[in-house]
Amino acid sequence: MLGLITPIRTSRGHERVLTQLSEAAHHVREADNPGGQEFDRLEKPLQILRVAQRNLLPPVVRVQWALHPWVAYGVMPLFALANAGVLLNGADFSNHDTTWIMFGIALALVVGKPVGVFLTTWILVKLRLCRLPEGMTWGSVSLVALLAGIGFTLSIFIATLAFSEPNALDAAKLGVLVRSFVAGCAGLVWGLYCSRQERRRSI
Secondary structure (H helix, E strand, C coil), X not given: CHHHHCCCCCCCCHHHHHHHHHHHHHHHHXXXXXXXXXXXXXXXXXXXXXXXXXXXXXXXXXXXXXXXXXXXXXXXXXXXHHHHCCCXXXXXCCCHHHHHHHHHHHHHHHHHHHHHHHHHHHHHHHCCCCCCCCCCCHHHHHHHHHHCCCCCHHHHHHHHHXXXXXXXXXXXXXXXXHHHHHHHHHHHHHHHHHHHHHHHHHC
């Protein structure tokens, strides 16, 4: 509904908005000098900057930015759980076969996919069949490899083909969801570490 009714064009011309941005930025630089304490003078140019930024972006982009956290962290996880059809109390973990199915799938996808992505990229680069994009390091490749462990659609589809027993299928689905969570956390931690290392090298 929001996508259909939200305008995709700005209501004002870009030249006028860019002029407002330039003038407001100039006033901010003048008011925020090292020896000055005239903070009241910053209120109006900062307000102009906010309004100009809002007028520069199309309404559909602003709506997208506003809804993105709700969709990424609320709607998508609920959508995943609802479509996966996982009953957390459906798997019988007293059965060792069921437990091994869950941990085997989680381990294979958390470890197997990142190792496969990284090694394939490394081999192709060493054979000079391809090269890394400019600015991309092997740390970045490892981050992409870790994030490759996130995902459940195809994995759950294959699980439905591989397991006919409901208990085993529920364990497999739960293993897929567990590995997505673990891969996301591992990618977040590794990404923060790589960004800090990059910042230290640039200083």
